[in-house]
Amino acid sequence: xxxxxxxxxxxxxxxxPDGRNFQVEYAAKAVENGGxxxxxxxxxxxxxxxxxIITSKLLKPDANKRIATVDRHVGIVSAGLVPDGRHFVxxxxxxxxxxxxxxxxxxxxxxxxxxxxSYVQAYTLYSSVRPxxxxxxxxxxxxxxxLAVDGQVGSGPKLGSGGKVDGAKAGGPGLYMIEPSGLYWGxxxxxxxxxxxxxxxxxxxxxxxxxxLSLIDAVKEAxxxxxxxHEDSKDKEFELEMSWVSSLDGPTHGRHEEVPRQLxxxxxxxxxxxxxxxxxxxxxEQEETKDSGNSGERMEE
Amino acid sequence: MNHYPEIxxxxxxxIYGPYNSSYLQTTGPKTYTQSPAVTGTSVIAVKFNGGVAxxxxxxxxxxxxxxxxxVKRLRVFSDSAVIGFSGxxxxxxxxxxxxxxxxxxxxxxxxxxxLNAKNLHTYLSKVLYKRRSEFNPLWNHLLVxxxxxxxxxxxxxxxxxxxxxSAPHLATGFGAHLAIPILRRLFPEEKPLEExxxxxxxxxxxxxxxxxxxxxxxSLDKYSMxxxxxxxxxxxxxxxxxxQSWAFAESIKGYGAQIN
Numbered sequence: 001x002x003x004x005x006x007x008x009x010x011x012x013x014x015x016x017p018d019g020r021n022f023q024v025e026y027a028a029k030a031v032e033n034g035g036x037x038x039x040x041x042x043x044x045x046x047x048x049x050x051x052x053i054i055t056s057k058l059l060k061p062d063a064n065k066r067i068a069t070v071d072r073h074v075g076i077v078s079a080g081l082v083p084d085g086r087h088f089v090x091x092x093x094x095x096x097x098x099x100x101x102x103x104x105x106x107x108x109x110x111x112x113x114x115x116x117x118s119y120v121q122a123y124t125l126y127s128s129v130r131p132x133x134x135x136x137x138x139x140x141x142x143x144x145x146x147l148a149v150d151g152q153v154g155s156g157p158k159l160g161s162g163g164k165v166d167g168a169k170a171g172g173p174g175l176y177m178i179e180p181s182g183l184y185w186g187x188x189x190x191x192x193x194x195x196x197x198x199x200x201x202x203x204x205x206x207x208x209x210x211x212x213l214s215l216i217d218a219v220k221e222a223x224x225x226x227x228x229x230h231e232d233s234k235d236k237e238f239e240l241e242m243s244w245v246s247s248l249d250g251p252t253h254g255r256h257e258e259v260p261r262q263l264x265x266x267x268x269x270x271x272x273x274x275x276x277x278x279x280x281x282x283x284x285e286q287e288e289t290k291d292s293g294n295s296g297e298r299m300e301e
Numbered sequence: 302m303n304h305y306p307e308i309x310x311x312x313x314x315x316i317y318g319p320y321n322s323s324y325l326q327t328t329g330p331k332t333y334t335q336s337p338a339v340t341g342t343s344v345i346a347v348k349f350n351g352g353v354a355x356x357x358x359x360x361x362x363x364x365x366x367x368x369x370x371x372v373k374r375l376r377v378f379s380d381s382a383v384i385g386f387s388g389x390x391x392x393x394x395x396x397x398x399x400x401x402x403x404x405x406x407x408x409x410x411x412x413x414x415x416l417n418a419k420n421l422h423t424y425l426s427k428v429l430y431k432r433r434s435e436f437n438p439l440w441n442h443l444l445v446x447x448x449x450x451x452x453x454x455x456x457x458x459x460x461x462x463x464x465x466x467s468a469p470h471l472a473t474g475f476g477a478h479l480a481i482p483i484l485r486r487l488f489p490e491e492k493p494l495e496e497x498x499x500x501x502x503x504x505x506x507x508x509x510x511x512x513x514x515x516x517x518x519x520s521l522d523k524y525s526m527x528x529x530x531x532x533x534x535x536x537x538x539x540x541x542x543x544x545q546s547w548a549f550a551e552s553i554k555g556y557g558a559q560i561n
Contacts, residue, residue: 063411065411068409069408069409071405072405072408093409096405097405100398100401100402104398150397150398150401151393151394151395151397151398151401152373152394153361153369153372153373153390153393153394154361154369154371154372154373155371
């Protein structure tokens with residue numbers, strides 16, 4: 001960090017001699033303080049979850065939503081500066097509407113992420129603006145069935161639309177994470193915010209690329225991971241917000257919706273139980289090591 | 302200075318030459334759509350005890366040509382209302398897309414889309430009135446069917462001028478002349494809505510469609526029917542009017558070439 005304090009971190013869009021853009025890196029730091037947000041992509045759909053730290057007892061429980069819907073089939077959750085996240089969502093909605101006005105259909109999740117990536121990146125280029133203080137997770141479902149064109153009058157040709165490749169797979173779940181630099185990748189599981197390290201470790205254990213996790217299990221895992229990620233800031237109370245989008249024949253019929261109350265409560269209960277179970281195991285282990293006589297240093301590692 | 306005020310302040314012809322008047326507008330005022338192009342004919346709807354039934358045939362005519370025969374003129378809005386469109390089909394497409402974008406925006410709130418048929422009718426009538434005030438009307442006559450905020454059956458009309466009116470049974474286009482008298486006979490004003498069942502309403506609408514098929518040269522025997530009740534919307538888009546016969550035409554006297 002030789003360039004810090006030498007003036008290269010004061011203006012946006014200015015490179016330091018060693019090729020870094022400090023304002024963008026500071027924006028990423030702002031994200032690291034935000035409540036943990038995660039996304040899980042599985043065969044049957046996508047689950048989004050966020051840890052909302054309760055900053056005041058006067059806030060109305062269950063209000064102040066942090067996961068937003070874009071079009072009908074996409075959800076966005078972000079960690080970092082909440083107002084920046086709101087503006088980001090607003091832009092996403094405009095992009096989805098603009099796509100519809102041109103193509104008369106829903107925007108694919110990949111195309112939306114691409115446009116949002118470009119938008120965020122533009123905020124790293126000018127000294128008159130600051131980068132986005134959010135890392136956003138975009139999850140959605142592209143319809144696997146052939147959709148009617150918006151406003152379609154008749155049923156169209158019996159053959160359906162042209163230009164199709166036989167046997168090509170169409171639609172499916174999409175999960176992308178967009179960082180303050182404008183960088184975005186597609187993920188099986190994504191995590192950002194304060195507890196991202198713990199959350200990533202848990203996501204990796206799920207073996208998401210094998211495609212064995214069901215959507216309902218993904219909801220439960222998402223709740224558990226948020227609870228695990230919260231362990232480090234246990235003194236603060238938090239609220240769990242979750243949403244999902246499933247396949248057309250799944251529970252949400254390709255739409256992005258809040259996870260139903262009953263399922264959310266079930267998942268939270270299971271998450272708390274799993275955590276208590278872990279604590280018990282740890283205590284047992286501690287006792288065992290004490291018995292064997294060589295405790296101390298090894299445990300603290 | 303001369304005595305011709307219209308020439309004052311203009312470049313003088315003797316210095317600059319005559320003004321090239323081909324730049325002047327010669328075609329009269331700017332105009333938008335003067336008549337619809339591809340059109341749908343009547344829509345008919347009836348309130349019954351616990352809901353509303355609405356029908357329209359599946360035809361879009363290009364002038365007198367029966368151009369498209371699988372056109373869906375009944376549009377469902379967010380599981381809460383059905384809109385029947387007569388008039389211009391491209392304007393129907395525009396309105397449908399407009400309503401789609403409203404549904405998407407409404408669903409961004411935690412409560413979801415809470416607009417009922419009555420709200421929708423108010424909104425549409427204002428869209429239509431705005432457009433007619435810009436001399437660029439949306440060339441449609443709409444029937445909006447669904448429920449109002451008190452969960453009572455709702456049926457109302459809005460036309461290309463933004464005019465609105467409501468009645469227990471409504472029809473647009475030719476139906477306003479041919480179907481309304483039938484419906485008034487079947488469901489007179491003194492008959493309470495509670496006595497009209499869903500089956501009565503459906504049968505009456507089919508009867509009206511049949512009369513329209515005989516008498517309206519822009520109609521088709523394939524039609525769609527939507528029934529809106531508290532349970533939801535039941536939309537059937539491939540119905541057929543059966544058992545027609547032109548045999549009665551043999552006995553009509555007084556028109557066309559006749560032998561005796």
